[in-house]
Amino acid sequence: MYRALTNGPLGLPIKIIGYRNACPDPVRHSMDETTHNRHSHRHTAIGVTMELNEQAELDTSQAKDLGRGGGGGGGIGIPIPGGGGRGGIIGIVVAVLIALLGGGFGLNAMTNGDEGGQAGDDLDQVCSTANPDRLQDERCRNLLYVNSIQGYWQKAYPELGNGKYEPTITNFFQEAVNTGCGQADSGVGPFYCPADQKVYIDLSFYDELATRFGAKGEFAQPYVLAHEYGHHVQNLLGTNAKAGQGDQSGPKSASVRLELQADCYAGAWAKHASESKDRTGEKPLFKSITEADVSQAIDAAEAIGDDSIQERSGGRVNPDQFTHGTSEQRKRWFSQGYDQGDPKTCDTFGTDQL
Secondary structure: OOEOEEOEOOOOOOOOOOOOOOOOOOOOOOOOOOHHHHHHOHHHHOOOOOEEOOOOOOOHHHEEEEEEEEEOOOOOOOOOOOOOOOOOHHHHHHHOEHHHHOOOOOOOOOEOOOOOOEOOOOHHHHOOOOOOOHHHOHHHHHHHHHHHHHHHHHHHHHHHOOOOOOOOOEEEEEEEEEEOOEEEEHHHOOEEEOOOOEEEEOOOHHHHHHHHHOOOOOOHHHHHHHHHHHHHHHHHHOHHHHHOOOOOOOOOOHHHHHHHHHHHHHHHHHHHHHHOEOOOOOOEOEEEOOHHHHHHHHHHHHHOOHHHHHHHOOOOOOHHHOOOOOHHHHHHHHHHHHHHOOHHHOOOOOOOOO
């Protein structure tokens, strides 16, 4: 479900983006509620075992709240095959894939359309330490996760032998958004857009993840983001472009290998998440992360395997249509990254044992 939109954590069918197209495809909260209720309800709705540091100073430059139908970028929209209804199971799963692969079944089409929007809040104010309730706000919690993930890659990326890590931002949106990969709506799910190198997510996706897939743990949220940032790392390394030359579906396709590697990268981050520091470099972002939290991420990875999604949608399991890997594979590769704590052990392209 976390896909880089064309690459998403969920691992649904998608097509590698922009490597065959001029522009890569990007791999919900009702405005009926007040902004506060919309973004604060989840913190107490789910049993949270990890403890966040209320005193941590967040780097708000790493995320933006685009509001409803916001964003910029325009770009060439790439239709996503099999466009199903918004919020459908396949659509949710593919949401994450769009960014890297640029397409997939069950997603709504990405177009060049431009819709009127409603501006989001200034995260500098919402997530400031001056706001004592900021970590009750889902956006601020997710910003904290983004800070942690990017802090990890600042240290780990150079070890992959490709220079310094280039940070990017996560855009929070509601209902629809304009990206460098075209226009997308919430039915696409979380995604990474290679064209503008940004992560996009409608935070209401987490409700879908909990209700439709049973992944209710809070730590499933940073897993989704870590998967998407794994696609960003792949984009920086050139892995996405290479994968775009391979098969886009099938049990051992380039698409499956790309998604499983992003899961493994997410696991490597999770191993070191408790070491994360805030923007001052002095205060920890997490006070504690337990094995129960890690299990929540593993449960989320397992819930969004291709085979599980196909079964949930009422169809038969068809390996030829796999784009993200089976539940067992996704669970195993996340665990590989977590157990080893080293992204260099995430070479899904160098093994036949997926």
